[in-house]
Amino acid sequence: MSVMPRPSVLSVEPYVGGESKVPGVNRVIKLSSNEGAFGPPPGAIQAIAEAAKEAHRYPDGGATALREAIGARFGLDPARIVCGNGSDEILAMLILAYGGEGTELVMSAHGFMMYDLTGRWAGCRVIKVPEKNLTADVDGLLAAVGPRTRLMFLANPNNPTGSILPQSEMERLRRNLREDVLLVLDSAYAEYVTRPDYDAGAKLVDAGGGNTVMTRTFSKIYGLGGMRLGWCYAPPAIVDVLGRVRGPFNVNSAAMVAGIAALSEPGWVEKSVAHNTEWRGKVTDALTAAGLKVWPSEGNFVLVDFGDAARAKAADAHLRSRGLIVRAMGGYGLAQTLRVTIGTAEECTLVVEALTEFARGR
Ligand code: PMP
Numbered sequence: 479m480s481v482m483p484r485p486s487v488l489s490v491e492p493y494v495g496g497e498s499k500v501p502g503v504n505r506v507i508k509l510s511s512n513e514g515a516f517g518p519p520p521g522a523i524q525a526i527a528e529a530a531k532e533a534h535r536y537p538d539g540g541a542t543a544l545r546e547a548i549g550a551r552f553g554l555d556p557a558r559i560v561c562g563n564g565s566d567e568i569l570a571m572l573i574l575a576y577g578g579e580g581t582e583l584v585m586s587a588h589g590f591m592m593y594d595l596t597g598r599w600a601g602c603r604v605i606k607v608p609e610k611n612l613t614a615d616v617d618g619l620l621a622a623v624g625p626r627t628r629l630m631f632l633a634n635p636n637n638p639t640g641s642i643l644p645q646s647e648m649e650r651l652r653r654n655l656r657e658d659v660l661l662v663l664d665s666a667y668a669e670y671v672t673r674p675d676y677d678a679g680a681k682l683v684d685a686g687g688g689n690t691v692m693t694r695t696f697s698k699i700y701g702l703g704g705m706r707l708g709w710c711y712a713p714p715a716i717v718d719v720l721g722r723v724r725g726p727f728n729v730n731s732a733a734m735v736a737g738i739a740a741l742s743e744p745g746w747v748e749k750s751v752a753h754n755t756e757w758r759g760k761v762t763d764a765l766t767a768a769g770l771k772v773w774p775s776e777g778n779f780v781l782v783d784f785g786d787a788a789r790a791k792a793a794d795a796h797l798r799s800r801g802l803i804v805r806a807m808g809g810y811g812l813a814q815t816l817r818v819t820i821g822t823a824e825e826c827t828l829v830v831e832a833l834t835e836f837a838r839g840r
Pocket residue numbers: 511512563564565566567590633636637664666694695696697703706707708
């Protein structure tokens with residue numbers, strides 16, 4: 479006899495991410511994890527160095543100063559904010575508290591992978607709802623809710639498709655969802671959205687029902703992926719539940735001060751959004767002109783569609799030989815695509831050149 483985990487755990491493949499080396503290539507350009515194009519905000523770097531001097535102290539378990547800074551920045555009540563070791567941890571806490579064996583979790587077919595993996599860790603049955611044009615289908619999501627459904631996850635904009643639902647559709651989803659199903663609106667890429675008919679989710683959390691949570695991250699626009707910092711805004715009863723399943727010191731001291739500094743870095747978000755909008759457009763246009771299909775994106779990445787898996791694989795190899803790491807999407811059932819993060823102007827130019835070369839068969 480040997481020790482065995484719950485069977486659902488063995489159904490999950492270990493997550494591989496953050497790869498930053500290509501054998502035989504000296505200079506690697508990493509455009510595979512949707513990290514911020516400009517690195518960490520300078521104020522955050524300084525704050526992390528300061529925090530190191532107090533590294534022997536446990537952090538503030540309640541993350542009070544950070545929650546206050548987030549509240550002030552976004553116009554939200556700090557008492558309704560919970561912070562996590564990345565928003566991944568918040569997703570996991572919600573699944574731990576509301577899901578588990580015998581329950582169902584509903585998500586869009588190409589929704590963010592961690593909903594599926596974390597759901598399976600916890601023993602939930604994960605239901606993936608077909609999309610229309612790689613966009614979440616509200617009617618399909620609602621129809622998938624059954625007696626055992628306890629959780630629904632939706633990233634808006636979605637990673638990896640880049641697609642978005644307008645506010646009217648999000649409202650329709652919330653209004654028609656059974657109130658004993660927790661709706662998790664993952665707004666990791668909210669800052670990058672340029673469409674006017676969009677709200678990151680706070681309005682939906684407060685619209686009633688008490689079953690909606692908005693999650694956010696410092697890993698994308700705030701350039702702090704390595705600090706692992708995320709947060710959510712939730713109704714009071716859900717904040718109470720999260721307090722019960724949260725580890726005692728789940729956010730480390732460096733992450734907390736880095737987050738606070740990032741929020742007050744002058745012009746950071748504006749500069750990052752302007753850059754992303756410009757280069758997301760330029761990359762999309764250039765690759766389209768080269769004959770490639772690029773799915774419209776509201777995030778800091780684009781999904782490039784090569785039509786079939788073999789061609790996508792060849793394109794990936796071509797990029798790697800030039801030190802360009804992008805994300806192959808086979809794990810999402812999108813093996814015909816590669817996801818390319820919008821990096822600096824130079825990085826975008828290099829990836830466009832390499833893919834144009836590939837598309838022209840050179
Ligand atoms: N949600 C979505 C949609 C994401 O793309 C990501 C990052 N890949 C996350 C959540 C997790 O972000 P974090 O770094 O805050 O855990």
